[in-house]
Amino acid sequence: MKGLGFAAHGGPERVGWVDIPRPEPGPGEVRVRVRAAAFNRLDRFVLEGIPGVPIELPHVFGSDAAGVVDAVGEDVSDVPLGTEVLVNPALWDGTCEYCLKGQESLCRNLRILGEHTQGSATELVVVPRRNVHSKPSGWSWAQAAAAPLVFQTAWRALRTVGELRPGETVAVIGAGGAVAPAAVQIAHRLGGRVAVVGRNAAKVERAVALGAEAGLVVSAERSHDRLLWDWTKKRGVDVIFDSVGAETVPRSLRALARGGRLVVIGATEGPDVELDLRTLFWRQGSIRGSTMASRAEFDQVYAELAQGHLVPVVDSEWEWEKGVDAFRRLGAPDVFGKVVLRTSVSDVGT
Ligand SMILES: NC(=O)c1ccc[n+]([C@@H]2O[C@H](COP(=O)([O-])OP(=O)(O)OC[C@H]3O[C@@H](n4cnc5c(N)ncnc54)[C@H](OP(=O)(O)O)[C@@H]3O)[C@@H](O)[C@H]2O)c1
Numbered sequence: 393m394k395g396l397g398f399a400a401h402g403g404p405e406r407v408g409w410v411d412i413p414r415p416e417p418g419p420g421e422v423r424v425r426v427r428a429a430a431f432n433r434l435d436r437f438v439l440e441g442i443p444g445v446p447i448e449l450p451h452v453f454g455s456d457a458a459g460v461v462d463a464v465g466e467d468v469s470d471v472p473l474g475t476e477v478l479v480n481p482a483l484w485d486g487t488c489e490y491c492l493k494g495q496e497s498l499c500r501n502l503r504i505l506g507e508h509t510q511g512s513a514t515e516l517v518v519v520p521r522r523n524v525h526s527k528p529s530g531w532s533w534a535q536a537a538a539a540p541l542v543f544q545t546a547w548r549a550l551r552t553v554g555e556l557r558p559g560e561t562v563a564v565i566g567a568g569g570a571v572a573p574a575a576v577q578i579a580h581r582l583g584g585r586v587a588v589v590g591r592n593a594a595k596v597e598r599a600v601a602l603g604a605e606a607g608l609v610v611s612a613e614r615s616h617d618r619l620l621w622d623w624t625k626k627r628g629v630d631v632i633f634d635s636v637g638a639e640t641v642p643r644s645l646r647a648l649a650r651g652g653r654l655v656v657i658g659a660t661e662g663p664d665v666e667l668d669l670r671t672l673f674w675r676q677g678s679i680r681g682s683t684m685a686s687r688a689e690f691d692q693v694y695a696e697l698a699q700g701h702l703v704p705v706v707d708s709e710w711e712w713e714k715g716v717d718a719f720r721r722l723g724a725p726d727v728f729g730k731v732v733l734r735t736s737v738s739d740v741g742t
């Protein structure tokens with residue numbers, strides 16, 4: 393079957409249609425006929441090649457998917473064929489010491505759909521039964537595909553790892569992209585006083601509308617730590633959500649309040665940083681990492697989404713034939729929210 397992906401690592405010029413085998417569901421698995429798939433920054437990293445993560449070529453993009461269950465493994469009896477679902481792309485083994493404690497995102501064998509396996513930008517995808525959840529009623533396929541990866545990531549990072557409490561200040565570094573619009577909504581929903589920091593005033597304005605009380609635009613003269621310091625009247629920020637990495641983390645540390653938590657979920661602009669440890673111990677802050685979410689955390693954020701407290705943000709929807717253009721959109725400077733690819737099925741988008 394056809395999928396959008398690449399046959400050799402490299403840049404965007406490598407992106408195109410590839411052929412991969414049709415998957416069959418094994419024990420405990422379901423097969424989903426994909427109606428919409430969504431991209432993440434991760435897909436660009438996979439295309440370039442991630443050190444230490446060997447992948448099978450050709451490779452198909454996509455961690456997020458929504459679609460219809462069209463086949464099940466012989467021991468799966470609780471999902472009727474035709475069920476409309478969204479797919480949780482976190483693939484854990486369920487047997488290691490962490491999974492047995494309900495800490496699936498720490499799984500020793502954690503894999504992500506589309507990174508360690510073939511992805512969702514294709515016709516059919518097979519995942520464990522426990523990874524499919526009913527598509528909330530009234531949602532479009534695009535909304536359902538836009539939600540799973542970014543909302544679970546921001547939920548765990550802010551609520552569990554960041555320990556964000558009502559009334560605390562929280563800063564989301566980056567205004568656009570895929571994760572930031574989810575993080576702003578979750579920080580607000582958890583009762584935080586939210587500032588969103590970005591480089592592009594128009595995107596910052598859009599992010600503020602999702603629940604921030606302040607939108608701060610960085611410039612050569614006004615770095616984000618200075619802006620946050622002013623915003624908090626020199627107190628510092630309780631929780632900082634940073635996915636940019638080398639370019640921002642040292643300054644984020646400087647903007648922390650006493651006892652503050654700097655939660656790092658990504659390193660888009662590079663992984664190596666130099667930190668002033670004196671700031672860390674004097675403020676008694678902490679730097680914490682977070683990835684994806686546990687099964688229970690996914691259920692929590694899914695319930696928030698299904699009840700309408702959180703809303704998936706779709707940047708754009710693309711027809712299947714425009715897949716290569718859709719992938720290019722992922723790197724556009726004005727991208728805000730998720731880039732979604734419809735599949736070739738004619739009733740997509742209803
Ligand atoms: N650990 C996990 O489970 C997990 C899950 C999801 C994503 N991630 C990682 O998180 C990162 C973000 O992913 P994404 O999908 O949202 O896409 P992305 O395209 O990497 O996000 C771009 C965001 O980074 C901001 N940004 C980049 N350079 C900046 C700088 N110098 N100063 C301020 N902001 C800057 C952009 O801000 P502007 O809006 O101002 O341009 C934009 O909001 C990626 O590295 C991804 O791999 C990790």
Ligand SMILES: [Zn+2]
Nearest residue numbers: 485488491499
């Ligand atoms: Zn495990």
